[in-house]
Amino acid sequence: MVKRLIYGAFISFMIITGLQVAPLSAEEDSSHFYYYILVDRFENGTTENDTDKIDRDSTAGFYGGDYQGIQKNIDHLKTIGVTEVILSPIVESEDYLGQQVKSFEQLQETYGSEEELKQLVDQLHEAGIDVLVHVPLQQVSATSDLVGRDWIQADGEIDFNNESAVEYISDRLNDWIEQFQFDGYYIENADQLPTESLDSLTNQVEGLWLGGMSNETTLENGVDIFDQVVRFGNHEETFSNFTGYEADFTSLLNQPLFQSNDVAHYIDFKHTDRFTRALEPTGNHPVTRWKLALTYLFTVPNDPIVFQGTEIPMDGSIDDLSTHKMINFLAGDDQVSRHVEKLSSMREEYESLRSGEMKILHDEDGFLAFERILDDEKVYVLINTTETSQHINLTDIESGKELQGLLINDLVREGDDGEYRIATDRESANIFVVKDNSGIYWPITLVFVGVMGAFIFFAITMYRKQRHKNI
Template identity: 85%
Template structure:
């Protein structure tokens, strides 16, 4: 009987405790979590659409990634909290990046059929994920069917100042929206195209418009023009901030439009080395450092974008195109994937992490601490890249509160001096949410006392039985 009581109490304790750490429920808000998919290098879901274009022996060849491969991983995308996927160009092209267009009328055969693309978009929508498509607007191939048009120059460059070019592209994109139900479009190197023509195109085609820009002087105009802008060119600062021990985060924190929801930021991307590769000279563990960098990405202002495979985390260099190798979802450490899942869930649940005003509390020698405040909701983020534990004392929190650690289980209550001391271990990060002081948590306390009481009764009973046996 005593054993049954103990087992029952333990089972109740485990189940009840499990309920306390259940995944955060997602709530709809206006924040975005973009995930860029290089279709040819994502996953080869079926060999039925493999054509003679496939050349896996060449780093610049088509590898056979397709719509079916993406469809196979929708559950993964949903689990980590992606709100929008961006597909690389889907048009018939002579290169796997889709930049040298053969035809805007035909789709790339190796990716699958139009019906398979429709199915992919439908299933992503069912999973609550919107679909954007990258649209190449600069270059056609040397064998393109478009050569000879008055808006195609002799070297294949698209003259996007020509109104006929804008009309042609807007007709194609409108057809795609009607046929495939795309939710928007992404234009890389948007700062190299005439703003007037881009504005005309966006006025003609409904959807979310995302622009990629590396020219800082054009960023202000881009923010006015696009719904959101990916600000390229700051990955070196990100790498240096998170690869070593004593980095200064100032250059990141002082980026233009850092507090603006109109800007999207990243760790690594299509045209950079992988962050994992940048870690090699330091000898620091990729999983540990990815967690630190991702915590920054998902809690600092601006919406995040991940380049495919970052959650594995993948390695590679842009020099030999190994950064574009096919993803192996069965390889790698799932700690980073689970970390992304936690961060995106927290962003959904606590709106201050996505839309709150940011105030830096500490930035020195590799330790960054900041608060995000939205109305009455306060969150605190600690990112410690150093070799020792770090802490800060908070003095502007009302009495009678408590701070709950979200990434690492921790509970901080008011000290005798009225301060709240929050800390994080070496090379780790945590997020704290301010709540009302819950006092003693009686359900857990009662279960704990019950288990201990049952154990004591069991021990006494066994002692008496053994003593009686010895007599």
């Protein structure tokens, strides 16, 4: 009986220590964590702006998402660590994606009023979140008030080689900054637009500029035009690496500008299937696999972009537009959301995860291990997509240190051979930070001693009572 009680004390101790989470403190200098919001498909905060354009029976219709819906979820965005939201096009448009522009002078009425947009931006700023707006520069609709101008072609395509087009757009964007206090703009498929015109536009309009590019050559050229370029076109490689057990990360790790802070990247986006959908043929659990993919997204040098609903995590296909389903914030559990929160907090606390050099330590058979180094700060990242536990022995850490696991609570100290052995279970990831050896962790030790003492006292008391009865 006494043995059972002592074992119970040991289990209690393990549970207590397992719940310990390293405190994370924020720093003033933070990296970018972009969150793209498809306004019409985020949340319907009020029905007052639901005009006759709303058609929830059509996959291509307006569903009623609006500024008030975003406003209701600002606390959520702040909690998961978002630093910039990118709003889908806000101009009057024929489609919910905002690509078929009717007017750059009018806002999409189903999203809310100008005053509501101002309130949204103000409240996001109060939460420490900057606001970027996606600017559609490819085409206008047949009913656009711009039809007939010499820089609008017969098919509605905007001739961005025309200086008048650049001047018109730059005037609108500057007006919006003055009126709504936007912090910057995002241009998709920027490599399809003339370089000189883009350079002129970004110089005429202040703010943070993001440009989406899929061509490797234009990606490198884009860093001279934009503050950051968004790497397009590699989601299939990312999907293949994180859906199965035999990942080969080589193609991802050898991408142009992989070590650059001038690039932002994503797992999935509004023009792709959801990563959750790519997992269906494998039968692997979405939450488990999303944690692996997101750990990669947040710990390599490029900055992360997350498409709305990733933290749920949502499912969907681009073919039937189910990738753009309205978000149900009450669906599922919050495991992925909490994982994103942890990752963004770690990027905020550890500067090496934001701007440190990345050194690959292991990249074979579905197991990736690397370190991020900045001055004296070292952080190690282990991502294991395999069906077995994996480990790596570190030999370049000075004696007298310890490694603390941040995603999964762990503490690794120097072995007798002078090496540090860090490991991760199957289909899991962890981040280790090097710290001075803390010796005995007295708070946990005292709790353990207290629990053990209480159990032993109880066991002895019960034993004496039982013995007294038997006499």
